[in-house]
Amino acid sequence: MAKKQLRRMDLIFANDDDYVEILQRTFKSSNEDIIDEMISSGLKGRGGAGFPTGLKWKLTAESTSKKKYVICNADEGEPGTFKDREILTQVPYKVLTGMAVCAKVTGATEGFIYLRGEYKFLVPLLEKELKRFRIICKDLGLDFKVNIFLGSGAYICGEESALMESMEGKRGEPRNKPPFPTDSGYMGKPTVINNVETLAHTFTIFKYGAEKFRDLGVQDSRGSKLFSVSGDTPNPGIYELELGMTVQDFVDDFSDGDCKAVQVGGASGFLVPRKRFNETAIGYQGKLTGISLPTGGSMMLFNSSRSMYNVLNNYLEFFQEESCGQCTPCRVGCQQLVRGIDAVKRGQKPAAYLDKLLKLTDTMKVTAKCGLGQSVANSFQSIVENFREEMIY
């Protein structure tokens, strides 16, 4: 394997060997104080949806159930995302620290790392770390066991309720919400489920305090974020950057000089064309000026040699295959979109047919059961509206 290429900002990948100390210190605080600290840090879920992490912990802590779970979502399947693998390879103990503190404040006794099957090669490394972790938990007097659960190649299992179905030995089909996992998650018990990167960020909060974390980023988007950079760039890799930057800033740093569009947030995210680089910021929805895009951290650059038709077609085939098939808007919708753009390209349908397809994605947005079906509209609409001529000719 080639050598790692990481520019460090550098909080997440900093090799803090004082994590036992930090755990001991954090464990001395009361549960309420820890939750307050988490909420005031403004940390939001780094998987892409951006739910406030402190609130998630609080809701689960408030539940009176005797059995609770903590799950680390390492089913990183979004095209263009590979940061979680790197966190688990380099600083797995930060993730485990987050899980341990979460177990303490919520009263969970069992935890899982749901690792995607594609990353099975990480298992020996993680097992070694877990062995050390068990001893640390014992020393802290914490009754908490963490095990690895392997996925088997299904993108949809990154959706939290589908992930839990999968852990229960079923097809990975998303559940109806509510109830949310904080009330009824794995095995129907209250469950905290956090992304790998979110848990790693909690370590920064415990170490430096919520204030330092808040100092990073802007307004509603606090802290730093890992970005997985790929595509037409001379420097692909993983970079920790502050939230709130514009796409233009990003392109200035990473483009090969000929960037025509950036896909923010993977196949389920948005395509930003060159003319909108300046007005688009990367962060969670807030009072940022212009357009602001939440993201799981996937940034794919396309230069002018790329056909946006091929890009869209690749995404749509991806969704068509990865749709769980449970609800009709997503199952049939994805198939129709693949066929539809093909028919327009071949001239079998008039260009105006694209408008019908756009309407179909609007319908999918409101009627699909989970994030997969709902988010197909994001990339479809942003590509078709900005590169309509490439779809037709």
Place this chain on the structure above:
Amino acid sequence: MTDTQTLVKELVNKHGNRRESLLPILQGIITNNRYISEYAMMEIANELDISRSEVYGTATFYSFLDTKPKGKYVIRVCKTITCSMKGKNQILLALEDCLKIKLNETTPDKKFTILETNCLGWCHKAPAMLINDDVFTELTPEMVHQIIEDYKKKGIQEKA
């Protein structure tokens, strides 16, 4: 007892006979046999005391749980956007040329199967592929030839 029965029993002993153990058991069958036969699914259903259709339903949902016979080494080439931009097709051609089979086929000696798969999470080192659980990145057609040669030799060594 047949080999499959023994294997299922072993896996059930290791992972337990609850419904939550189903995925690890199915994964265990794949590690050993590279595919899950209908017979294996029946045996698992008996052991877990659930209906066979439940086992079938779960097994057929996941792309890594194959239910048709596969070669000893299953090659999965990533076809998602970045790998596709960075020359996935040349990698596939090189594999087909090396193994004299097409995509989705298995060599007559049951050693290699070529498949495509969705994003493997190596977009910054595209193109990438998996051979069983091992990852290969930043591939070139020359590298593919070398890797396949190595695997062919590996097979001979294991026999001897």
